[in-house]
Amino acid sequence: MTSIGQSGAKxxxxxxxxxxxxxFITEHGWLNVVDGVSFEVGHRETxxxxxxxGCGKSVTAMAIMGLIGAPSGxxxxxxxxxxxxxxxxxSERELSDIRGNRVAMVFQxxxxxIDPAFTIGQQMCEVLRRHLxxxxxxxxxxxxxxxxxxxxxxxxxxxxxxxxQLSGGMRQRVLIAMALSCEPDLLIADEPxxxxxxTVQAQVLDLLSGLQEExxxxxLLVTHDLGVVAETCDRVIVMYAxxxxxxxxxxxxxxxxxxxxxAAMLACLPGLRPDEPLNPIPGIVPPRHAxxxxxxxxxxxxxxxxxxxASHPALVExxxxxxxxxxxxxxxxxPGVG
Amino acid sequence: xxxxxxxxxxxxxxxxxxRDLLGRVTARVHAVDGASIDVSPGQTLGxxxxxxxxxxxxxxxxxxxxxxxxxxxSLDGDDVTELKGKELRDLRHKMQMVFQDPQSxxxxxxxxxxxxxxxxxxxxxMTSGEREATVRRLLDQVGLAESSISRYAYEFSGGQRQRIAxxxxxxLEPQLVVCDEPVSALDVSTQAQVLTLLEDLQxxxxxxxxxxxxxxxxVQHISDVIAVMYLGRVIxxxxxxxxxxxxxxxxxxxxxxxxxxxxxxxxxxxxxxxGEVPSPIDRPTGCHFHTRCAYAMDVCRSVAPAxxxxxxxxxxxxxxxxxxxxNGAEVGPYSP
Numbered sequence: 136m137t138s139i140g141q142s143g144a145k146x147x148x149x150x151x152x153x154x155x156x157x158x159f160i161t162e163h164g165w166l167n168v169v170d171g172v173s174f175e176v177g178h179r180e181t182x183x184x185x186x187x188x189g190c191g192k193s194v195t196a197m198a199i200m201g202l203i204g205a206p207s208g209x210x211x212x213x214x215x216x217x218x219x220x221x222x223x224x225x226s227e228r229e230l231s232d233i234r235g236n237r238v239a240m241v242f243q244x245x246x247x248x249i250d251p252a253f254t255i256g257q258q259m260c261e262v263l264r265r266h267l268x269x270x271x272x273x274x275x276x277x278x279x280x281x282x283x284x285x286x287x288x289x290x291x292x293x294x295x296x297x298x299x300q301l302s303g304g305m306r307q308r309v310l311i312a313m314a315l316s317c318e319p320d321l322l323i324a325d326e327p328x329x330x331x332x333x334t335v336q337a338q339v340l341d342l343l344s345g346l347q348e349e350x351x352x353x354x355l356l357v358t359h360d361l362g363v364v365a366e367t368c369d370r371v372i373v374m375y376a377x378x379x380x381x382x383x384x385x386x387x388x389x390x391x392x393x394x395x396x397x398a399a400m401l402a403c404l405p406g407l408r409p410d411e412p413l414n415p416i417p418g419i420v421p422p423r424h425a426x427x428x429x430x431x432x433x434x435x436x437x438x439x440x441x442x443x444x445a446s447h448p449a450l451v452e453x454x455x456x457x458x459x460x461x462x463x464x465x466x467x468x469x470p471g472v473g
Numbered sequence: 474x475x476x477x478x479x480x481x482x483x484x485x486x487x488x489x490x491x492r493d494l495l496g497r498v499t500a501r502v503h504a505v506d507g508a509s510i511d512v513s514p515g516q517t518l519g520x521x522x523x524x525x526x527x528x529x530x531x532x533x534x535x536x537x538x539x540x541x542x543x544x545x546x547s548l549d550g551d552d553v554t555e556l557k558g559k560e561l562r563d564l565r566h567k568m569q570m571v572f573q574d575p576q577s578x579x580x581x582x583x584x585x586x587x588x589x590x591x592x593x594x595x596x597x598x599m600t601s602g603e604r605e606a607t608v609r610r611l612l613d614q615v616g617l618a619e620s621s622i623s624r625y626a627y628e629f630s631g632g633q634r635q636r637i638a639x640x641x642x643x644x645l646e647p648q649l650v651v652c653d654e655p656v657s658a659l660d661v662s663t664q665a666q667v668l669t670l671l672e673d674l675q676x677x678x679x680x681x682x683x684x685x686x687x688x689x690x691x692v693q694h695i696s697d698v699i700a701v702m703y704l705g706r707v708i709x710x711x712x713x714x715x716x717x718x719x720x721x722x723x724x725x726x727x728x729x730x731x732x733x734x735x736x737x738x739x740x741x742x743x744x745x746x747x748g749e750v751p752s753p754i755d756r757p758t759g760c761h762f763h764t765r766c767a768y769a770m771d772v773c774r775s776v777a778p779a780x781x782x783x784x785x786x787x788x789x790x791x792x793x794x795x796x797x798x799x800n801g802a803e804v805g806p807y808s809p
Contacts, residue, residue, distance in 0.1 A: 187660040188631075288748075302749055303524070332523035332687055334746045337731040341745050359660055362690075362733030389735040403665035406690030406734055412672070413694065415665035419630055472736040 148175035149353050150199065150321055155213035157194055157203055163424035167211070169194055170377045173450075176321065181347065181354045183368035183385070185361060185400075189420040191377040196323050196357045200240050201230040217321065235266050239314035241307070243326035248310055249298045255282075255309050256294035259316060266317045281312040285342060304335035311342065318350055325357040340367055361404060365389050365473070370456065373397050376420055376431040379450060380460045390471040393459040395436045398469035430462065438467055476550060477511035478681045479535055479568075479649055484508050484544030486530055490754045502753045504530040506705030507544070509780075510683075512649065512698075515675065517682040519696030519713065521689055521728070525750050526702040528685045532651045535683055536570055537561060549648070566596050566645035573654035575634035581627035585612075585637055588626060592644045611640040614677075615670060632663035636670065643674070651683045656691060668695055689732045693717050701725045704753055704761040711786030721788040724762050760791065768792055 157169040169191040176182045184192045197203055199215055201222060215222040217237060225233070234240075242248040250258060259278040263269050269277060275294070282290035285308040298306055307327060314322055324343070328336040344367060347354055356368060364371055364385065371388045373381040373396065381394035392398040402414040418435045421427060427434050429444040436443065442462055450460045461467075487501040505527045512518040520528045533539050534546065537553060546554045553564055569592075572578040579588055589608045593599055599607070609619055615636040626634060635655060642650050652671070656664040672695065674680060686692050692699060693713055700710040701722065709722040720726040730744040746765045751757055757764050763773040770791060778789045 187662055304749060333689060333728060333731045334523060335749070336733075337743050337745045340733075341743075360733065361661065361735050362738065365735035365738035366733045385738075389738070400661055401735065403661045404690070404734065405665070405668065405694030406732060413665040413669050415669050416662040417666075419632070419663070472734075473738065 146177070149178045149218060150176040150355070151214070151216040152195070152199070153214045153216070155195065155198060155215065156211045157191070157198055157208060158211045159208045160206070161424065166423040168377055168423055169198070172213075172374070172377070172379055174372050174379060174382065176353050176355055178320070179347070179351055179353055180370065181356060181368045183364035183371040184355060184357045184374060185359060185364055185371060186374035187359060187420050190374040192357050192374050193325055195374070196240070196325050196355065199323060199355070200234060200238060201225065235262060235319070236317045237319055238321045238323065239317070239319040240323040240325065241310050241314050241327045243329050249306060251298050254295050254297055255301070259294075259313055262313055262316050277316070281316055282309070284346070285309070285312045287312070304331055304338065307331060307339055308342065311339075311346070315346060315350060319352060321353045321355065322347075323355045323357065326359070327356070328363060329358065329360065336363070343367070361389075361400060376426065377423070378431060378460065379458070380432065382456070382458045384456055387457065390473045392469050392471050393453060393457070393464055394461050395438050395467065395469060396432045398471065399435075399437075401472050402470070404472070438463055475513055478514040478549055479512040479683065480547045481531070481535060482509050482545045484531070484534055484546065485542045486534060486539065487542055500754050503705050503756060504753060505534065505541075508702070508705065508707045510700050510707060510710065512681050512683050514648065514681050515679045516697040517675065517684050517695050519692035519699045520683060520685045520702060521687065521692050521699060522702035523687060523750055525704070525753055527705040527753070528702050529653055531702070532570070532653050532683060532685050536568060536651055537564065567647055568649040568651065569642035569645065569647040570651045570653065571635070571638050571642050571655045574658050575631060575638050578638055579626045579634055581625065583626055584622075585624055585626060586622045588637060589641045589644055592641060596645055607644065611643055614643065614674065615640045630663075632659055632666055635659065635667050639670065639674070643678070647680070649681045649683065651685070653685045654687070655684075657686065657688065664691070671695065689728055690734060701728065704750065704756055706761060706789065707780070708762065708790070709786065709788045715786055721783065721786055721793060722790045723766050723768050723792070760789075
């Protein structure tokens with residue numbers, strides 16, 4: 136598609152999230168857990184969504200999958216556009232055609248995402264027959280080919296195993312195989328390697344990047360592991376307390392963070408300078424019913440001034456593909472790594 | 474070096490894996506297979522390895538929560554391998570444990586005061602006033618507000634609950650705290666808070682830690698000495714800085730190379746091990762690691778390598794005594 140209007144306009148992204156707000160019912164009534172989140176994921180791009188627990192990153196991913204629903208949650212505002220389809224407001228039937236076909240998801244804990252009562256072959260074949268209309272025989276052959284592709288040894292035999300007969304790393308490979316079965320345009324991976332050992336994590340990350348190349352997928356990687364993001368992602372979106380606070384290419388974000396929260400998370404990472412003490416961020420992510428005035432990170436920020444408590448900063452563009460939500464942007468020199 | 478506080482020598486532990494119809498054991502899991510470690514007073518020994526390496530079993534053996542099949546465990550110079558009953562209970566105040574998941578290791582419906590005071594009730598004769606004063610002091614030590622005393626465990630976040638668990642572990646003024654994955658369930662910022670607290674308490678109270686974790690960056694940060702386990706055996710042990718900079722065992726080399734870190738992401742060459750950790754029921758012959766080792770030689774398939782000491786590091790690998798290429802050389806560099 137050619138761009139019209141001003142020069143330098145970007146091509147149409149695969150996924151566009153605009154001003155997304157998600158509410159959940161709590162003991163304090165309906166509360167926004169994600170408020171005004173906007174970002175894009177380009178074709179074949181790998182984008183990391185990072186932040187502490189409770190920052191809204193998994194909920195954002197679930198909204199894209201159409202998994203936020205009554206009675207406990209609802210999308211109160213915004214648009215989610217995949218290619219040329221608007222996802223918010225689709226019927227369950229229409230959504231389930233998009234899930235699996237065009238967007239697929241891999242979860243953190245493979246044991247809870249696979250049904251323990253069915254063999255992996257039964258579960259994979261169901262997806263293949265439902266979405267691709269294959270016969271039983273074709274589906275089984277396709278499932279074996281997929282298991283082989285994700286490096287499961289002996290797939291002819293393994294296809295008849297029950298999930299409990301596989302190790303954690305194997306189960307995550309099966310889940311990836313299932314997610315890939317309909318060749319989605321976008322794979323959402325929510326903490327895909329967090330439950331795995333470091334050597335198995337390395338295997339799974341290698342597998343994912345190989346598959347991404349081969350299938351031409353985009354990947355949205357949701358994780359709190361900054362190391363994994365730095366290693367795999369082209370671009371990173373940092374969330375804090377339900378908002379995007381910084382966005383940048385990974386090659387720029389880690390050496391030169393612009394938001395104090397990003398810099399503070401980097402300073403928490405062990406292994407950089409073993410002999411120096413860590414520099415923890417004081418306090419916790421504020422609960423949604425008790426958000427501070429002004430900048431949401433203000434109470435935990437070592438650089439906060441009076442202006443930070445007085446007004447809530449907007450997300451501003453600071454360069455190509457770079458945004459930050461900080462009133463002090465420009466007068467802070469924040470340390471990075473790498 | 475001072476005499477070790479905790480010393481485990483050639484400790485073995487197996488568990489029954491399968492039984493036949495008559496209940497006879499037909500297969501055993503070899504969880505710990507001749508492990509020896511020393512934890513010095515006031516120091517931290519980091520025990521790393523993947524799931525199934527036996528590291529948590531070593532921690533439970535050290536605490537005498539389970540009995541070893543063979544080998545000796547001594548604390549402060551006294552052989553405690555055979556202690557039972559009251560003597561074992563008396564030993565408990567010298568060593569305490571902090572677990573991975575404070576959601577499940579603390580009863581959410583207990584008051585914080587009762588959680589922390591429980592070991593005091595079991596071990597010490599104190600008036601309720603003395604107990605309450607101790608609990609308040611402990612809360613202060615771990616950085617929790619005094620008002621926490623009358624709140625329930627479920628009211629706290631994961632990081633705060635881990636502080637409560639640490640306060641309980643400190644109640645009896647132990648010399649050794651076994652920490653089994655104490656920060657694995659926590660976010661990076663909370664993790665840094667808890668690690669900093671553990672270091673601070675070590676400085677102030679002279680605690681020794683047996684710190685069990687699979688996160689190598691965390692272990693490197695907190696440990697003085699590191700022991701790397703693979704399928705029940707300690708395959709490399711030495712000062713943390715040396716082991717990370719110049720790992721001598723190919724398994725350690727692969728583990729260290731696999732640590733994802735923003736500082737090294739762009740220029741690091743990851744060594745991706747093939748396959749998975751073999752079953753601890755049916756283990757490979759010779760060196761347990763030979764099935765996944767890029768340098769494996771014939772001798773590795775038949776003979777289990779002995780632990781050999783090079784300077785401050787001990788390593789069990791044939792490369793260093795009979796290897797053609799890497800004879801005693803540093804296997805690979807790691808510099809974050």
